[in-house]
Amino acid sequence: MILRSETASPSPAAPLIDPFGRAISYIRVSVTDRCDFRCVYCMSEDMNFLPKRDLLTLEELDRLCSAFVARGTKKIRITGGEPLVRRDIMTLFHSLGRHLESGALEELTVTTNGSQLAKYAKELAACGVKRINVSLDTLDQDKFRSITRWGDLAKVLEGIDAAQQAGLSIKINAVALKGFNEDEAPQMIRWAHERGMDMTFIEVMPLGEIDDARVDQYLPLTQLRAQLLDHFTLEESSHKTGGPARYTRVKETGGLLGFITPLTHNFCEGCNRVRVTCTGTLYMCLGQEDAADLRAPLRASESNEPLFRAMEEAIARKPKGHDFVIDRTTRMPAVGRHMSVTGG
Ligand code: SAM
Ligand code: SF4
16 A cells, blocks of 8 residues: 555545655646647657547646645646646636645646746746746757747747746756757856756657657767866756756856756656646656546546545556666657656
């Protein structure tokens, strides 16, 4: 059994603990698989999205998130697809804000491509969101258009301005892509740090079929980090955000630089999180196929008991970690679903 409590019918307040003793305190909730961009490492150009009728309603998403909060979740990250393109998404932020006010939830945050931030930044701040992640892989307009297939960099930069004006702290996340942004990395770090934003690089992960070969995209962060040493002095930092990034402080800028290295240095040991999709499917690990359906127990009863049982059973199966491989001989993605299904 996964719960701290040894009783057959544990109190709903009992935290969810996995078989390796890791308490699940962080959920990432993908509220839509749709997006207004088609980043080449994330999606194929021609994506089949879920029919809208399969999606949990915003009320159901609120109930599901609240059930996790009741069972010890302290941090919720809303993601996607692009979360801010889901219609009426602000009602979910507003309703989840009550858990921040009560103190049950410590952080409500979002990962966004920034395209809708100019519209929503103020409202996000009003809902109690304090820090957000904005994904941005290049500062060059033409390169931005090619990596996102049709995104407009100016709109994202406008969104970042609006978010800073609204008082939101921003972390810029860039996927490190071979031959695409490695030369630009020092410039991006300086730009982010001058604006008071942290910056994190992510290794590309083999999730879902895309049009290009992963091996041609994959840039190990050990390599990028070595290249950055020609430009910066990287000092060890103990900074932690509850996520998988490991941080250094850049002496020349004073800013934080994070590395998310699922391939070169797997971060599963301290994993405290699970992912819920917009259809109510719970993935216990980003890099494994095993999943649990939470939509059926959610809809089966107005009581949360069936849902709690399903959550407990799922967490009892949380695996130790993923086993991502990117090389010339491994043709298949580690898992068939795209990052836009489970969210980043
Ligand atoms: N649309 C939002 C955005 O781009 O920030 C949220 C969802 S997106 C799937 C979350 C993060 O996953 C982004 O930072 C994106 O760059 C990253 N991502 C997508 N596919 C990836 C992959 N195959 N490997 C590594 N990171 C990936
Ligand atoms: Fe959309 Fe984010 Fe995937 Fe880019 S990374 S296609 S913005 S979901």
